[in-house]
Amino acid sequence: LLPTVAIVGRPNVGKSALFNRLVRKRDALVFDTPGGHVTRDYREGLGQLADLSFRLLDTSGLEPTAHPTSLQGRAAALTRGVLQHSHGVLMLLDARQGLVPSDEELLGWLRRHCRAPLLLLANKLDTAAGRNNLDQLQADLAGVGWEPATPISATSGEGMADLYQLLQPLV
Numbered sequence: 001l002l003p004t005v006a007i008v009g010r011p012n013v014g015k016s017a018l019f020n021r022l023v024r025k026r027d028a029l030v031f032d033t034p035g036g037h038v039t040r041d042y043r044e045g046l047g048q049l050a051d052l053s054f055r056l057l058d059t060s061g062l063e064p065t066a067h068p069t070s071l072q073g074r075a076a077a078l079t080r081g082v083l084q085h086s087h088g089v090l091m092l093l094d095a096r097q098g099l100v101p102s103d104e105e106l107l108g109w110l111r112r113h114c115r116a117p118l119l120l121l122a123n124k125l126d127t128a129a130g131r132n133n134l135d136q137l138q139a140d141l142a143g144v145g146w147e148p149a150t151p152i153s154a155t156s157g158e159g160m161a162d163l164y165q166l167l168q169p170l171v
């Protein structure tokens, strides 16, 4: 049985881009449900990073826009069904933007409800804005009591060796 890794974060931080980078055999191994995107809480596939293999979940169900009336309900359902059984949770942040209120809301929620190890990743480091604003994001995180995020780029692949070091003990 493969260990499970879940990707969480607000919309547009790059969850699907990271999912697509790590899931090489996506066509064969991503399981589409009959309802398509609208009714799905997450996509899953076989994640691979060097010699690591894991079941990877891209959780759109935690995006507020996906369930405008019932974020807590959907998130709670995901926690029971998925996050609690994950060996690691990758929380994506956008290095260009600092910590925004919906990041803080999700981080607070995860701190209270998610027992799986949480890895904070600062995505989009390939952009000038990402590199320029990374320090602000780290300062924002420190301000609310979190460790610094690990800088990555889901599209260019920067930081994948660091992600490997974080995941290796968990999967």
Ligand code: GDP
Pocket: 009, 010, 011, 012, 013, 014, 015, 016, 017, 018, 123, 124, 125, 126, 127, 152, 153, 154, 155, 156
């Ligand atoms: P999601 O809503 O969290 O799944 O985010 P997506 O993966 O759909 O990405 C949202 C947008 O950000 C898309 O236009 C992506 O191409 C872009 N994006 C995602 N990751 C990166 C990255 O590492 N660098 C850059 N420059 N753009 C990214």
Ligand code: MG
Pocket: 015, 016, 017, 060
């Ligand atoms: Mg997505």
